[in-house]
Amino acid sequence: MAKQYGPTDIKESALDLIGNTPLIALDRIWSGPGRILAKCEFMNPGASIKDRSSLSMIKRALNSGQLKPNGPIVEVTSGNQGCGLAVVSAVLGHPLTLTMSAGNSPQRASMMRALGANVVLAPQVEGKPGNVTLADVTQAENLGLKLVEDTGAYYVNQFNNDDNSKAHEEATGPEIWRQTGGRIDAFLATVGTAGTFAGVSRYLKKQNKDIVCVVVEPAGAEVIKGDPVTKPLHLLQGSGYGKVPQLFKFDTMDSTLGVSDEEAVHYKELLGSKEGLYLGYTSGANVAAAVKLLQSGKLPKDAWVVTLLNDSGLKYPADV
Numbered sequence: 001m002a003k004q005y006g007p008t009d010i011k012e013s014a015l016d017l018i019g020n021t022p023l024i025a026l027d028r029i030w031s032g033p034g035r036i037l038a039k040c041e042f043m044n045p046g047a048s049i050k051d052r053s054s055l056s057m058i059k060r061a062l063n064s065g066q067l068k069p070n071g072p073i074v075e076v077t078s079g080n081q082g083c084g085l086a087v088v089s090a091v092l093g094h095p096l097t098l099t100m101s102a103g104n105s106p107q108r109a110s111m112m113r114a115l116g117a118n119v120v121l122a123p124q125v126e127g128k129p130g131n132v133t134l135a136d137v138t139q140a141e142n143l144g145l146k147l148v149e150d151t152g153a154y155y156v157n158q159f160n161n162d163d164n165s166k167a168h169e170e171a172t173g174p175e176i177w178r179q180t181g182g183r184i185d186a187f188l189a190t191v192g193t194a195g196t197f198a199g200v201s202r203y204l205k206k207q208n209k210d211i212v213c214v215v216v217e218p219a220g221a222e223v224i225k226g227d228p229v230t231k232p233l234h235l236l237q238g239s240g241y242g243k244v245p246q247l248f249k250f251d252t253m254d255s256t257l258g259v260s261d262e263e264a265v266h267y268k269e270l271l272g273s274k275e276g277l278y279l280g281y282t283s284g285a286n287v288a289a290a291v292k293l294l295q296s297g298k299l300p301k302d303a304w305v306v307t308l309l310n311d312s313g314l315k316y317p318a319d320v
């Protein structure tokens with residue numbers, strides 16, 4: 001007689017580990033009234049929120065025929081998009097070349113290489129390691145565009161690719177809505193390409209236009225707020241490039257909040273010591289801003305505020 005087995009629970013590949021992240025209550029940092037709830041995006045296989053847009057952009061490029069099966073891919077990255085694309089490319093069998101400013105952390109380059117990507121570092125134009133400016137990103141972009149021209153590889157182009165924000169409109173937003181049972185008063189996010197903020201806020205506003213959607217910006221680089229850039233060098237790697245990104249839409253934004261490096265570091269440390277979560281700087285910034293919003297008195301007293309824990313602290317040098 002054939003042996004009987006129980007039902008199985010097996011993920012077919014790392015792609016099935018992307019998204020559906022848990023929502024955690026940060027009750028030890030903010031004990032109320034109200035609650036800070038955060039999506040554990042560091043639990044994606046590439047250890048950041050950018051895995052979601054990586055899968056969305058590659059799947060859709062394959063579906064539309066812009067990218068051929070096993071065809072070469074090029075992208076410019078601050079590291080997290082690169083790690084996400086490297087996860088997806090490894091599983092689907094695409095050769096991947098990533099250009100990145102040398103100002104981003106070496107941990108990110110190591111991880112991308114370990115995932116099988118070819119990493120080309122662009123020398124830093126200004127600032128110092130850990131502070132990546134628009135000029136640095138432009139330098140890495142020029143290097144990437146040259147590679148695309150020379151090789152004919154598919155260029156992902158995260159800053160101008162609508163399938164980036166669609167990942168969040170079709171998954172991150174609905175997950176937040178489902179996980180809170182529709183009880184959400186405010187949503188906050190830092191902005192790099194704006195894929196996350198644009199997609200999530202678009203979805204949430206469709207469910208309830210009264211959800212307050214707040215952009216988190218580095219103090220001194222608050223261009224979405226409309227202020228001139230006085231401090232282009234900040235610690236919020238992956239966000240706050242001093243330019244309103246093409247994917248950003250003002251119509252789903254209610255307000256902005258600025259967060260200093262010191263505040264981001266303080267909450268990054270509290271996330272570690274009080275919540276047991278070792279995370280990066282934009283996660284600290286999101287939580288710092290969530291606390292400010294709850295303290296502002298602008299929300300109902302028992303408000304539920306949702307934000308994102310964007311990436312793992314292991315992606316950064318310990319001394320920055």
Ligand SMILES: Cc1ncc(COP(=O)(O)O)c(C=O)c1O
Nearest residue numbers: 080192193194195196238282310
């Ligand atoms: C650590 C980190 N936080 C936040 C963001 C912003 O995400 P988005 O590009 O969706 O605006 C990024 C983007 O690379 C990031 O790397």
